[in-house]
Amino acid sequence: xxxxNVERWAWAEVNLTAYAHNIExxxxxxxxxxxxxxxxxxxxxxxxxxIAKSALHAGASGLCVAxxxxxxxLRNAGVQGPILVLSQxxxxxxxxxxxxxxxxxxxxxxxxxxxxxxxxxxGVSQVPVHIKVDTGMNRVGVAPQLLMELVHHVQKLSPLxxxxxxxxxxxxxxxxxxxxxxxxxxxxxESLRQMGNLTDSLKIHSCNSAAAITLPHxxxxxxxxxxxxxxxxxxxxxxxxxxxxxPVMSLKARVSHVHVVQPGQxxxxxxxxxxxxxxxxxxxxLGYADGVPRRLWSAGGEVLIGGKRxxxxxxxxxxxxxxxxxxxxxxxxxxxxEVVLIGKQGSEVISAAEWADALGTIAYEVTCGIxxxxxxQYVEVxx
Numbered sequence: 001x002x003x004x005n006v007e008r009w010a011w012a013e014v015n016l017t018a019y020a021h022n023i024e025x026x027x028x029x030x031x032x033x034x035x036x037x038x039x040x041x042x043x044x045x046x047x048x049x050x051i052a053k054s055a056l057h058a059g060a061s062g063l064c065v066a067x068x069x070x071x072x073x074l075r076n077a078g079v080q081g082p083i084l085v086l087s088q089x090x091x092x093x094x095x096x097x098x099x100x101x102x103x104x105x106x107x108x109x110x111x112x113x114x115x116x117x118x119x120x121x122x123g124v125s126q127v128p129v130h131i132k133v134d135t136g137m138n139r140v141g142v143a144p145q146l147l148m149e150l151v152h153h154v155q156k157l158s159p160l161x162x163x164x165x166x167x168x169x170x171x172x173x174x175x176x177x178x179x180x181x182x183x184x185x186x187x188x189x190e191s192l193r194q195m196g197n198l199t200d201s202l203k204i205h206s207c208n209s210a211a212a213i214t215l216p217h218x219x220x221x222x223x224x225x226x227x228x229x230x231x232x233x234x235x236x237x238x239x240x241x242x243x244x245x246x247p248v249m250s251l252k253a254r255v256s257h258v259h260v261v262q263p264g265q266x267x268x269x270x271x272x273x274x275x276x277x278x279x280x281x282x283x284x285x286l287g288y289a290d291g292v293p294r295r296l297w298s299a300g301g302e303v304l305i306g307g308k309r310x311x312x313x314x315x316x317x318x319x320x321x322x323x324x325x326x327x328x329x330x331x332x333x334x335x336x337x338e339v340v341l342i343g344k345q346g347s348e349v350i351s352a353a354e355w356a357d358a359l360g361t362i363a364y365e366v367t368c369g370i371x372x373x374x375x376x377q378y379v380e381v382x383x
Contacts, residue, residue, distance in 0.1 A: 009254035009336075010286035012370055013343070014046050016054050017380045018246035022229045023058035025244050030212050033219040035059070036084065036205075038226030039074075040066035045291075045367040046230060046249055047376045049077040055229070056081050064224050068093035068102075075100040084130060084165075087140050094118040103128045103164065107142040109153050116157050129154065130165035130203065135187040136180055137171045144191045151195060165203035165221075166192070173210035174235030181211075185218060210234035213241045232352055232363045239353075246383050247351065249367055250343025251374070254336050255305070256320070257283035260328060267322055268314025273297065280325040281313065284339050289318045291369035292341065297321070299358040303339050306331055307346025342366075 027035050037055035042048045052063050052074050062082035065071055068089045075083075084103045088111045097104065098119055106112050106129045119127050131150060134141025142150050154163050168188045172178035188206055192199050204220040209228035211218050231247035233239045261281050267273045282305065288294045297312040303323055304310075308331055313324040325333050338345070342352055352363040359366075 008285070008373075008375065009256055010284075010290060011252055011375045011377050012045075013250040013252060014050070014376050014378050015246070015248050015250075015381050016050070016378055017382055018231055019046075019051065019054050019229065019248045020058040021383065022231055022245050022248070023055055023060055023225075026212065026223075026225050026228060027059050030207075030216075030219045030223050033207075033212075034061040034222040036062040036064050036082075036222050036224050037229055038064040038208075038224050040064065040070060040086070040226075041368050042372075044226060044230055044364060045370045047378070048073060049079065050376070050378055052079045053077075061222065062103075064226075068097050071100050071102045072096055082128075087132075091118075095122060098122055098124050098127065103130060105130050105132050106154070107132045107134070107140060107150070109150060112150070112154055112157065112161060116161055119160060126159060126162050128162050128164040130167055131163065133166065133168045133188060133191050135168045135184040135191070137169050137184075139169070141168065144187050144194075147191050148194055151198065163198075163202065165205065166195070166199065167203075167205040170206065170208060170211045170215070170218075173208060173215060175237055176214040181215065185215070208234070210238060213238055227364055230367065232367075235362070236357075247343070249352070249370070251341040251370060252343065253284045253286050253339045253341065255282045255333060255339060256285040256335060258333055258335055266314075267324075268297075268317060270315055273314040275324075278327060280328055280330070280333060282310075282323045282325050282333050282337075282339075284321050284323060284341075285319065286341075286374070287317045287319045287321055290371040290374050291366075292316050292321060293355075293359055293369075296355065296359065301355070301358060302350065303341050304343075304345040304348050304350060305333055305337055305339055307348055309348055309350075 037060040039048050039052045043051035064084045066086055071083050082103050087105055091114050132141040154161050172180045205222045206218045207223040209225050212223035227234050231245045233242040261275050263275055263277050265275050294316045301312040302309045310323050310325050313322050325331050352366040355366045356363045
């Protein structure tokens with residue numbers, strides 16, 4: 001059968017030059033600590049395999065993921081280098097993880113035992129693990145008072161189970177003055193003190209993007225950078241610290257239909273938006289199935305066409321959204337014109353953070369929500 005062209009007029013551009021710049025900038029910022037790139041959740045929507053390879057090429061020392069399946073995806077694509085799985089996984093996943101040379105997070109004796117049992121059955125000779133200490137995130141991790149019991153148990157299983165690192169995770173690093181930061185730092189320091197000389201050979205880490213930027217004393221052996229590597233601030237209070245970062249993803253489309261609507265007409269489902277004058281409505285072929293939230297229109301969402309901002313009009317539908325381009329002659333718009341939902345066009349910019357502010361969420365959720373049916377097009381465009 002001949003190849004069929006199924007190009008869609010909606011896509012995401014991922015700028016690998018910008019991504020490499022961000023990794024290199026973050027490396028210089030946190031040196032001598034190493035940078036490990038967080039590529040979980042399909043690299044925050046940017047495409048895990050391509051981003052992982054780009055991260056390592058740009059100088060990241062390792063990768064971090066959330067799920068066993070993410071390790072398998074990367075290894076099957078030929079991605080080398082250490083891959084740390086950031087939480088304990090279902091026992092059924094351990095065989096795959098061991099065969100893919102993952103680095104394991106552990107925080108319970110039962111899990112360590114199962115890991116050792118599975119490794120022995122597979123004939124794996126060494127399994128690197130990082131112990132995660134829960135210093136206040138209250139998500140996963142071993143309690144500080146139970147740390148040494150776990151450490152001693154891991155030591156008993158050496159050289160099969162190799163203690164390679166120890167880490168924690170800050171809950172409020174995007175708010176630099178939050179008192180929990182000092183308390184978590186204190187508890188982690190005390191945890192390390194309990195271990196004495198054992199920490200001399202370990203990878204010690206506690207920083208996510210926010211902590212890496214605002215808590216220099218916590219950079220330790222390495223930092224785990226996610227959102228900052230994609231060119232976005234970890235939070236509003238850190239925006240001034242992130243001016244050197246370059247946004248990596250743009251979300252674009254082309255106008256698929258143009259028509260004139262008379263005053264007093266409803267647009268989209270429920271006719272919640274009513275025209276107040278004769279206006280040009282441009283239809284854009286992507287919607288909430290692609291990660292554009294259905295209520296973005298009512299939160300003041302806009303797009304760029306011809307270098308100008310225009311409001312989204314009416315409820316965003318599953319596959320399409322409508323844009324009010326103003327009165328006839330206000331802005332000549334034609335089928336095929338480029339539409340920028342996130343990114344730059346001319347001198348205007350719409351950022352993922354702008355969406356997040358309007359929707360009462362965070363930029364992480366915006367980019368992670370860009371759907372799988374939106375093609376990622378990888379480009380190399382200097383800043």
